[in-house]
Amino acid sequence: MAEGEIRVKKVTVVGLGAGELAQLSIGTYQVLKKASPLFIRTEKHPVVEELKKEGMTYQSFDAEYEKHERFEEVYRSIVNILLAELDSQQEITYAVPGHPLVAEETVQLLLKEGKARNIQIDIQGGQSFLDPMFNALKIDPIDGCQIVDGTQLKRQQLQIRQHMIICQVYDAFIASEVKLTLMDLLPDDYEVKVATAVGTTMESIITCPLYELDRVTELNNLTAVYVPPVVKDQLLYRDFQKLREVIATLRGPEGCPWDQEQTHQSLKPFLLEEAYEVLEAIDEQDDDHLVEELGDVLLQVMLHAQIGEDDGWFTIDDVIYSVTEKMIRRHPHVFSNQTAKNSAEVIVNWEEIKKKEKNGKETESVLDGIPKSMPALMKAFEIQKKAAKVGFDWDDAAPMWMKLQEEISEFFSELKIKNEEKMKKEFGDILFVFINLARYYKINPEEALHMTNQKFSSRFQAIEEELAKQGLTFAEVTLEQMDEIWEKSKEKYQ
Numbered sequence: 001m002a003e004g005e006i007r008v009k010k011v012t013v014v015g016l017g018a019g020e021l022a023q024l025s026i027g028t029y030q031v032l033k034k035a036s037p038l039f040i041r042t043e044k045h046p047v048v049e050e051l052k053k054e055g056m057t058y059q060s061f062d063a064e065y066e067k068h069e070r071f072e073e074v075y076r077s078i079v080n081i082l083l084a085e086l087d088s089q090q091e092i093t094y095a096v097p098g099h100p101l102v103a104e105e106t107v108q109l110l111l112k113e114g115k116a117r118n119i120q121i122d123i124q125g126g127q128s129f130l131d132p133m134f135n136a137l138k139i140d141p142i143d144g145c146q147i148v149d150g151t152q153l154k155r156q157q158l159q160i161r162q163h164m165i166i167c168q169v170y171d172a173f174i175a176s177e178v179k180l181t182l183m184d185l186l187p188d189d190y191e192v193k194v195a196t197a198v199g200t201t202m203e204s205i206i207t208c209p210l211y212e213l214d215r216v217t218e219l220n221n222l223t224a225v226y227v228p229p230v231v232k233d234q235l236l237y238r239d240f241q242k243l244r245e246v247i248a249t250l251r252g253p254e255g256c257p258w259d260q261e262q263t264h265q266s267l268k269p270f271l272l273e274e275a276y277e278v279l280e281a282i283d284e285q286d287d288d289h290l291v292e293e294l295g296d297v298l299l300q301v302m303l304h305a306q307i308g309e310d311d312g313w314f315t316i317d318d319v320i321y322s323v324t325e326k327m328i329r330r331h332p333h334v335f336s337n338q339t340a341k342n343s344a345e346v347i348v349n350w351e352e353i354k355k356k357e358k359n360g361k362e363t364e365s366v367l368d369g370i371p372k373s374m375p376a377l378m379k380a381f382e383i384q385k386k387a388a389k390v391g392f393d394w395d396d397a398a399p400m401w402m403k404l405q406e407e408i409s410e411f412f413s414e415l416k417i418k419n420e421e422k423m424k425k426e427f428g429d430i431l432f433v434f435i436n437l438a439r440y441y442k443i444n445p446e447e448a449l450h451m452t453n454q455k456f457s458s459r460f461q462a463i464e465e466e467l468a469k470q471g472l473t474f475a476e477v478t479l480e481q482m483d484e485i486w487e488k489s490k491e492k493y494q
Contacts, residue, residue, distance in 0.1 A: 009119045010091040011082065013100040013107055015126020016040075018222075019200040021050040023127060031124055032056065035093035039082060041106060044221045045097050046200055058095070071105075071151040079109040086119065097221065099128035103149060103167045129167065129224065132199025137226055139163050150174050150225065153181050160185050160239065164227035169194075175214035178225060182210055185238065186230070193226040194218065244316060247302045251310060264304060268373075271300045283454070329353065351389075366390055378446050380435045388439075397440050404433045462489035 014031055017023050024032075024047060032038065032051060035058075040048060043060040061078045068074045085092050100107045100123050107123075114121040134141060144162035150169040158164065158181075169175050182190075189209040196204045196218045204218050213225065236242040250259040274296040281290040305316035330353050332338035333346065340346045358364065366389070370382045387393065394400055411426035438445040463485045467477065474482075 007090060009086045009089075009117075010122065011086070011110060011114065011119060012091065012093045012122045012124055013110065014093060014095045014124040015099045015128070016045050016047040016095050016097050017126040018098050018129040018132050018198065019127065020046045023199070025126075028124055028126055031093065032095065035095075037085070037089065038093045038095065039085070040095040041078060041104075042097065042221055046197070046202070048095075075105045075109060078106050079113060082110065083113060083117070083119075097129075099126050100124070102128035102130060103147065105149075127199075129198060129222075130165075132203075133165060133195060133224060133226075136195055136198040136203060136205060137193065139226075144229070150178050153178055155181050155184050158182075158185060160227070160230045161236070161241075162229050164229075166225040166227065168221075169219060169223045169225050170221050171219055172214045175216070175219055175225070179210060179213040182213075182227065186210060186227075186235065190235075191228070193228075195224050195226055196220065197222040198224075243298075243302060247299075247306045248309075251303075251306050259303070262303060262307065264307060267300060267303060267307075271297070271304075274300055279450075283450075375446075377431075377435065377449065380432055381439060381445055384436055384439055394436070394440070397437065400433060400437050400440060404430065404437070407433055459486055459489040462486075 012031065012035070014028060014035075017028075021029075033054075033056065038056070038058040040058050040060050042062050042065075043049075043052070043058070044062065048058075048060075061074075061081070064074050064077050064081075068077060082092065082094055094106075094110070096104050096107060098104065111121050113119065130141075130147070139145070141163065144159070145165065146159050146162050147165045147167065148157065150166045151174055153166065166178055169178060182192075188211040191207055192210055192213060194204075194206045194208065194213070194216045196202070196206075198205070200222075206216055206218065208216055230236055233242070250256045274293065278290065278293040278297055281293045301319070302316065305314070305319050308314040308318075309316070328335045330350055331346075332353075333340035333349065338349065340349055367383055367386050370379060370386070374382065384393070407426060407429040411423060411430060414422040414426055435445045438448060463482055466485045467473065
């Protein structure tokens, strides 16, 4: 080495393979025998047990698992210790189970730190657990195979249509977490396989129902769980891709004539109807009904998206991208560095972001953005809200009540001369003032009228029920008799 030249620190990472000492390559064996110092992530491995008998010395990190609650903390601590060793050593050797680049988080952290600190990381391969796993299970990964970490399992990442191998299922606690995650996607009695020490003389494969996964006795650092791909259609009913396939089939050449005929325009009334049925389910506080009705709304979204795809304009992926991008962009207080202390600040930020989004476009009216097809009552409420944002609003209820009296007077003036067209306009003015009053008192007029409609329907149906009990029809009773039943029903339906 030339004078002044700086030697690069080095970590040699050795894979111990998935089996026993006899399966190690000569090169790997020699690296392990010559290593000084030698660090190993865990000594709970068949190769380590045999090398220990040959007098090999090493420092293991098994104690780190007891010091920390989360595996991420364990792996970070191991890497920190290794890096600290390089302060006094030019080169160290670190051994891990299997292949260093397969399901080994500490090696990934080392590679990242090595790049940042100019530390040379050499990988000395070892057989991963995958080849003996494929052999033991008799599966072909080309059919689709997902390999995931049992210590960091997330429901949204799982592909139940593929072979699934969940590694690092060390103990009953991890097995329990894996079980609960899988049970969100699969039946409790779905058969899985628990594979331990595959490719060795200690190989064990146990088949069990999912609900018994954490009760299997043979669980250690050489254990993985195999979940066979789902083949029954009914088990895929929770899968979004399955829903997409169903809608595409309905609209396809061999599908349903009614679905094939639908257009964006023809589906408009159904979307509105389904939205109102969702509101009804919410008012009923019936979760099962709400699930059904939300599904019907989702069906409308899927049909519109499929029509867009059939016409070559957009797909459901574009719809999902659009709403995801918008939510992230309009919530910088969640996904970026902006702050919002309360919901009022959130709304202010939201409006500011919307203004910036319109920058460079033609000047728009304050009232733009309200759907033309919105029901008149809701539309009046939205118009008034937008006008109020720029200060065009009363700050007291008294002038509103005076305005209401004025509009009622004008209505009666037109009523006297029977001017039906102007009567309609004046009556609309009365309703508009009532909506303004509702807004002032923080009452949603749509919800208020909806409650009254429900109350009236319940009381009127009480009249029907009472007449039916008495064997009477509406034609056989007077208004006074009906009103008497109505008054009694008020005690029940407030």
